[in-house]
Amino acid sequence: MARPKLDAIDLKILKAIQDRADISNTELAALVGLSPSPCLRRVKMLEDARVIQRRVTLLDPAAIDLSVNVFVNVSLEKQVEERLQEFEQAVRRRPEVVECYLMTGESDYLLRVVVPDLAAYEAFLKDHLTRVPGVASIKSSFALKQVQYRTALPLDHLKT
Structure with a gap:
């Protein structure tokens, strides 16, 4: 389906439901x-x-x-379609992996993993990630503090 042309009302709807997914239709209608x-x-x-x-x-x-x-950051031994698919399927099965991106640059994938503690991450690493066929290297960086986290996408560039 082709992307619809969004008007000002559509943008108001999108902003409102990004801010509050549980908004009732009646409240949403009044708001927009x-x-x-x-x-x-x-x-x-x-x-x-x-x-x-x-x-x-x-x-x-x-x-x-x-x-x-x-x-x-995960690098694969070979960037062939079969290995990429195999890695992506393995990652999709792991609930700790909340985000995964195929990247350009030094590594092939960037993952965001959430766990309760270092021991849980070590277990994930040893028992799962290192066992995925074709993984050549894994580099982990631990976030010290979350400065910003948004789920709402910016809509200002779509102004009508």
Whole structure:
């Protein structure tokens, strides 16, 4: 499906649901200046066009004992399609890996791993990541402090 042309109302809807995924349609409609039925139709159109992919609840990592963030650079022995797919499938199976990007530059992948402590990261590394076929090197960096974390994407460049 082609990307829809977004107008000012669509942008208001997107901003509102990024800020508060649990907003009711009635509240959303009032906030963006529509009645509930047209607002619901717009949200449905945005979902059908995959502009809105899903709605989630964000948890406080410290409240659930996942306060260690590790950024992991992984290089593969060979960058052939089969090895890339094998690595990506292995990473998708690991709940500790909350983000994974195929990269340009010195490493092939950048992962963000969340764990409760260093022992849990060591176990993840030894029992899982080092056992993925084709992994040549792993470099880990531990985050000392989260300075900023956003899930809302910027929308200002789409102004109509």
